[in-house]
Amino acid sequence: MSLIQAILVVVFIVAAFVGYKIINRVPSMLHTPLMSGMNAFSGVTVLGCLSVTAVAVAFGSKALGLIAIVLAMVNVVGGFGVTHRMLSMFHSSEDK
Numbered sequence: 001m002s003l004i005q006a007i008l009v010v011v012f013i014v015a016a017f018v019g020y021k022i023i024n025r026v027p028s029m030l031h032t033p034l035m036s037g038m039n040a041f042s043g044v045t046v047l048g049c050l051s052v053t054a055v056a057v058a059f060g061s062k063a064l065g066l067i068a069i070v071l072a073m074v075n076v077v078g079g080f081g082v083t084h085r086m087l088s089m090f091h092s093s094e095d096k
Contacts, residue, residue, distance in 0.1 A: 035086075042072060045072045052065055052068075
């Protein structure tokens with residue numbers, strides 16, 4: 001493993017740990033607004049996956065890009081679905 005790859009692995013591990021610690025400390029009252037914001041961020045991730053896949057040259061890179069696009073879209077659709085279900089819990093029975 002080269003030095004750059006080792007640095008990228010360390011950055012990934014630290015980012016995952018810090019993200020877990022930050023999300024773990026969020027009060028439950030803020031989860032829905034935070035989730036909506038993260039869905040927007042996941043949309044940016046989809047655009048990044050599309051851009052990188054478009055300029056990929058090797059077949060393996062294009063295949064990994066396709067997997068990244070699919071997983072990012074699952075994250076976006078699932079996040080908006082969960083947000084919709086959470087927000088629908090706040091409607092009164094008259095609205096239904």
